[in-house]
Amino acid sequence: MNARKLPAWPYPFWIAHRGAGRLAPENTLAAFRLGAQHGWRMFECDAKLSSDGVVFLLHDATLERTTDGAGSAGARPWGELAQLDAGSWLGRAWAGEPIPTLASVARFCLRNGYHLDIEIKPTPGLEAATGHAVAALAARLWQGAAAPPLLTSFQPAALAAAAQTAPQLPRGLLLDALRDGWLEQARQLGCVAVVCQHALWDAGTVGQVRAAGLRALSYTVNDEWAAERLIRLGTDGVVTDRVDLFSPA
Template sequence: MITGHRGAAALAPENTLISIQKAADAGVSWVEIDTQLSADGIPVVFHDETVNRCTNGKGKIADLTLAQLKSLDAGSWFGEAFTGEKIPTLSEALDTCLALDLTLNLELKIHHEEHTAPLIDAVVALIKEKNYPIDKLLFSSFQKPALERCQQQMPEVRRGFICEVWNDYSLTSIAASQPYSVHIDHRILTPTIAKSIKDAGYVLKIWTLNNVEKAQHFYDLGVDSIITDKPDTF
């Protein structure tokens, strides 16, 4: 039921290989990470549009080559023990997940609409090149066009729609991409919303819950999966 968020974001610098390892050490079977493209078109694992918060560098991921990104320290901001940790390529992260027997919730991090097609094309090409096991993968995104493109290019991979708002039209609006799951901000999930999502036949995931005392409440609402920074606690 527990998915480690950005690896295990409370235990190690988010979206790094050591963070994925920490999630596995905590005993989870699912991990969530983010991917976007470097300036030279390589899928890397990173959440923010810029490297400013989580490295010792500055600038947008989309403006920096893989070599420039690999030159950055992506660990010391979190703690001295993680100094020298690198931004992983998606290829490296996939290998790590496979080695640790983790199922991957891969968020396609799209900061600008024009990045949608290049990112998905590159990710799909990589998954096919590696012959990555489909049962160990789920694509997720806030962007419906991204999920629809995933469906067109690799329909056999499960898709999850991420949202932080929900209204009467939400279920209708996501139907075209035929998602497997809905990933909703736990702060907006009500019994009525939970019931509508479950009644529609979707797997229900919430993000990012770090208060373990609230877990039972969400379980009672029918939540199937909790995405958390603290997989060890849960």
Template sequence: MPCWPRPEVIAHRCGGALAPENTLAGLAIAARLGCRAVEFDVMLARDGVPVLIHDETLDRCASVAGRVVDLDGAQLMATDVGARFHAAFVGETIPGLDAALQRCRQLGLAANLEIKPAAGHEVATGRAVGRQLASLGPAGRPALLLSSFSAEALEAAAAEVDDIPRGWLAPAFSAGALDTATRLGCVSLHLAVEGLEAAHVAAARAVGLRVLVYTVNDPADARRLAGWGVSGVFTDRPDLLLDAIR
């Protein structure tokens, strides 16, 4: 299994708070800042096309309403999600997974692809993401880490493409989270910063798991976590954290 490059600072949802989330504009900003990696969310459109979006509805990020699973990929990829963020991003639309992967390769960005299935679509989403990545082959995709809060989605993706490392997302540290990450063959455990302790990081590392932490926006927190042996942090403020822990 290829080694995830373990960058210390990972731009959350492509560009963090500096661009419309989960967009190509965010990828460009992350690269311009000097990030080596980004994180983004992937959900399925009604016709099975994987697109970058976090919520199950368009309500928060777009100027139109609707459920992602009720719209085809072409409709979603024509939806403006830039204007709601700032006038400078008018016309920025939801990207398809193919476009995001291609842009990451062009910019030299590794990517943590979070499989974010709508409720009831866990297996279908994991399978579709896995098949798309398998069709590209190692030479056609950037360095990737697959993660999810859904074991079913991760397992379905792994059944289609088994040469991409995986990470287990958990809301908090627990023995169960360690067991699930190990059972799924993960290389990393992704934990919330709230409530995280040095002992939790040590316990994960003791069983061979790297620890990635979300969402860390305070440079002091980032430095503390680095001292605990955390492999990386997801942040909305890569502009603040990059200089803090380099």
């Protein structure tokens, strides 16, 4: 099967994981700024909903690992989440760094010409609601932008809600295993990309994705040998923590 001619891809190959990987507190504006200082122009982040409907950045379902809070992040209103320290866990230099809203990250990216990969990371049970909220907000914030954010998720229900809410925004299905029907599911969700754990890609899977007219992206690529393998396979992007190792140029 011959691969389809793919439409132009507006995003850089190199994507900084959670802002600046492990060099700054993940999913904070400090991490985005540090990644930008290293020359990175596209960033990945995790977005979820507060109990009162504010879209904010956090990876985990709970607050303990990356803030001084405790319990379910999605069970707290934004007024409480905004008061938490999301930096001290990584060191005193980051003390007092707040959890950002997606809106504040959007302003940073839009004013500086940066691209964003927003992973929809719902609190369990809020997959559709989070997909809807993230897509609606992203559509409003990036209205008229030349390169809107790429919306990705491991949760098909979140991507389906995003597609229903803002079908014009590009979407990518995240996979940690090639389960039965993975490619057909990506197509049914109207995705433009499949984003796999990097070891899952080989010439055959890249060929399948390309034949379907989709792009092949990888996470989380922190070794030079792995990045070189993905480049040889002709993939379209890698998400990495190692903003200090790889040159995004």
